[in-house]
Amino acid sequence: MNEEPVYDLAHLAHVELLTPKLDESRRFFVEVMGMTESGRQGDSVYLRGWDDYERHTLKLTAADKPGLGHYAFRASSPQALQRRVATVEKSGLGKGWSDGDIGHGPAYCFTDPDGHNIEIYYETEWYSPPEELRPALKNQAERFPARGANVRRIDHINLLAADVRANRQFMQEVLGCRLTEQIIFDDGSEKGAWVTVCNKSYDVAIAEDHYGAHGRLHHVTYALDSREEVLRTADICLEHNVFIETGPHKHAIQQTFFLYMYEPGGNRFEVANAGARLVLAPDWKPIVWSEAERKKGQAWGLQTIKSFHTRGTPLVEGE
Amino acid sequence: MNEEPVYDLAHLAHVELLTPKLDESRRFFVEVMGMTESGRQGDSVYLRGWDDYERHTLKLTAADKPGLGHYAFRASSPQALQRRVATVEKSGLGKGWSDGDIGHGPAYCFTDPDGHNIEIYYETEWYSPPEELRPALKNQAERFPARGANVRRIDHINLLAADVRANRQFMQEVLGCRLTEQIIFDDGSEKGAWVTVCNKSYDVAIAEDHYGAHGRLHHVTYALDSREEVLRTADICLEHNVFIETGPHKHAIQQTFFLYMYEPGGNRFEVANAGARLVLAPDWKPIVWSEAERKKGQAWGLQTIKSFHTRGTPLVEGE
Amino acid sequence: MNEEPVYDLAHLAHVELLTPKLDESRRFFVEVMGMTESGRQGDSVYLRGWDDYERHTLKLTAADKPGLGHYAFRASSPQALQRRVATVEKSGLGKGWSDGDIGHGPAYCFTDPDGHNIEIYYETEWYSPPEELRPALKNQAERFPARGANVRRIDHINLLAADVRANRQFMQEVLGCRLTEQIIFDDGSEKGAWVTVCNKSYDVAIAEDHYGAHGRLHHVTYALDSREEVLRTADICLEHNVFIETGPHKHAIQQTFFLYMYEPGGNRFEVANAGARLVLAPDWKPIVWSEAERKKGQAWGLQTIKSFHTRGTPLVEGE
């Protein structure tokens, strides 16, 4: 009899982005992307999409260089949290508990093998909108903003790692993520992996760091409701002089309809739509993309520009 | 410490519709809705949407009257299947094992308190398309048909029940479904309930049977990728003389963007899009709609026509 | 040899709406509909959609009651203006020249047989956006606002008239409009007419005034780029407590995808999308809808609510 799938992590919860231009980054996410500021503390600003149920899903923290502060999963239950903490501690990558942050309770802190900071917690603060942001329909977290791109909710994070395989195995074996797609080259080397903890087809992606650096971020992604909204975001970026790196186009892998831009702090940011695509099969067989398939470019033939395959934050010397 | 959520059922797997006009029903689902025929046996035809990973998700069976044959969940694992069978048997509503059907292995058969036939199974046949239906992208189950409505995958089933509360409790307590929204009138009576087993905001809905009848079907729903595709389906129904009961419009409850029609056999069928809406919170607090809220009609003010609140299949006498 | 079609009027230019709540109306059009204020004078505020090339297309004027101030066409050339003025004068409905208004030069003023005020002019002020509203692409009149409904440009006006036939004949014979669709009941009475001066399938619609009143307005319409944007406008109206009278749905006549609401002053306002539909044939044969066809309701079967067929502004006594 097969091993049972693990459901201890409920979903990707939030990402902390480091930015050397806190105020400009904040303005970009609020005015151009349509997010709501839901907290401020010290050098950090907390933001959310209108459909995020937790108080925040994006934390911007002032720093010398752009990059990833940390990212977090919410556990499925207090018991599930304990179970995952136990496996992480066993892995030797645990760092211990924090008291929590604005919006959530005690969090267990650790790193993946590549050095990205991760947290898991269960206790959270459900977002309670002020009167002027109260939605008309009570099954919605917050009023639809009708401002800028109107990003809906956090969708996934994409990390660079020097050793994709090691990081991918950690996500599966220690955190209980399920592998849905991956890139394996002819020499057997793993170039990318997409893992999920829920029915979305991925919550975390891992791509090989072109420079062999550690702990870098490729991008963070928020979801939109339709491909048309991704196109509209491109129109809006154009009006606001936001740098579009590539897209809109459709990835062959995961079929995500993407638009990549750089936020003012220098981090790559994506808005995406995957339509109604979900991974419902509990025994999904990972899709493996070969070197030859990968060379074909994106779904409709676009050759992604070089920077997309090399650039991460923080930038490495010479990048 | 809270009880842990149950993840034993992976997803709604398929629905068997009874139809007095098998051939016309089949033609409707294949030519107008864009489904693929993936099997035939005895008086039954098996159908699927292009993104369904299992061999079939809709089974049409010739019968005197329209209605529900049965519907099925796929379990998350063999162990999960055994656990659910045990709770069902304890409920006294179990009927025993069947050998399975085209496309899946042994299934445990039972009814809900209202008498709808349900099955759970784990072993399944992944769809393997013939050459001419092979998709260009290998992470897709079948070639996009570009024919009719192009329904993507099974989404949910809506059942009528004389006693909504009893059925709802069964779904939660015996099957481990999670309640996401419900209607409770001022006198405390339950009029509707929406439950899920995955991250979709519902897999099964239960509405009060206006006539107090038992075991009736309200509708089956397939998902589309965008609201525009739902509108296009209405255009296509118009061209094919398909009866549109109501819509396209947006439900306040669950915010589903809907289009309801009657398939030739007389069963109500829906195509719907809920955008990127998912229930990710493991501790989602059910949204309760009151009698007054319910009277407001649909999200944008449409007063749904009476038949939507009364008609089920099979029809009751005089209906 | 056929008579040649007339191209003296270039397009519907602007509409003046009377409103008893000037400030609220202005706020509605700017904040909810996404228009830009481009002028103010006396009791009037001038507004525009982001793709309107003239300085304004909507003029709001404070008044005791809602209703139509006037509406205007831009002529195709100075010569064309003179030709139309001559035919109007011959009709006996001319009122003489005005000096113009903010945004345009001398206008010839007249009424249609039902008493609606109309103006024609040629000299106009092309909109010149301030720095912060300058578009990224120079073939666009103004920056895309990314605020509220983002209405694109004025599309058409719909007038009530006691005698549809007389008004329709005036539009065709005196102004040179082309009739594209109309409703004629079994007794020969005309109930509605849609006329155009360009390739849009209509610029002006005339519907029978249920109360036999004169000079009333049914609605003004702005165009959006897609049906999805009309749906999104409904979402936004819901959040802003804007009264939705009917829609979104698709008219059988002209196939317009519509959403009707009441602006705070009480006038009916529509956002609509007709897709890529254009009337390109110079000898288009008017589509005539019969009484029976009209009774079928809208394209997908919606029975439009009664107020849509009776209400105009100003309201008649007892309405």
Add this chain to the structure above:
Amino acid sequence: MNEEPVYDLAHLAHVELLTPKLDESRRFFVEVMGMTESGRQGDSVYLRGWDDYERHTLKLTAADKPGLGHYAFRASSPQALQRRVATVEKSGLGKGWSDGDIGHGPAYCFTDPDGHNIEIYYETEWYSPPEELRPALKNQAERFPARGANVRRIDHINLLAADVRANRQFMQEVLGCRLTEQIIFDDGSEKGAWVTVCNKSYDVAIAEDHYGAHGRLHHVTYALDSREEVLRTADICLEHNVFIETGPHKHAIQQTFFLYMYEPGGNRFEVANAGARLVLAPDWKPIVWSEAERKKGQAWGLQTIKSFHTRGTPLVEGE
């Protein structure tokens, strides 16, 4: 007083494509693009989009090489036809009258300075669908096919010319087209021109032939209703192994949302959506794009691939 604009040509009427693979081309346009075959004669097949009011808008003719047979305008009236014939004859490029073709009456034949064959006619055959293609709404030319890309109507043609200026002047001065956008490089050379005869922002585009060849075709374009439909066409092309040259993306010039592919005969074919964009101003001032602006690539930054700027049909030697 300004010269009056000319409205003698009503619209682009049809294009004749030469193809060395008649049967494959026909299959592509019918099965993948969703067109209807509406005639056959000799070595030619006649096709139409579901919203084209004339019997055909695309004529495929078997030939050794791909390329343009001819294209045609419909005149606004018999008188307008005579006027344009007179100006063409005066230009010295006239070839005389043909008896017409399937679907239209006598046509005056001529070439532009670059040598492309053009025809103008007035008498036409309105499409009369057979019973099974009759639309549900009588203001529609033909039933919506719900097959493949469902192209709606012919939109524009793009020609290569050795001398853009000469060809552009001919279109304006001899045919009465209106110039809406153009590319002029720093040395004063004209690289592209977009002209219209109606409210669409262009009916004919002229681009400099990279090889200095004559009479070549860049592409023919059909309109879709939304940008989403252009994306869907890309999905469908992928499934049918159709070569996508570039797109979907948005042109800066004219803001067309484009997808370019090669039909089996080798001609470039485009599906496009420009939203609700129309040129309504009778005195539209041409938008002039400079060399520097042109270098920026498409609207959202895509650098169009080289073949798009060089390849035409028939291919030149070495291409």
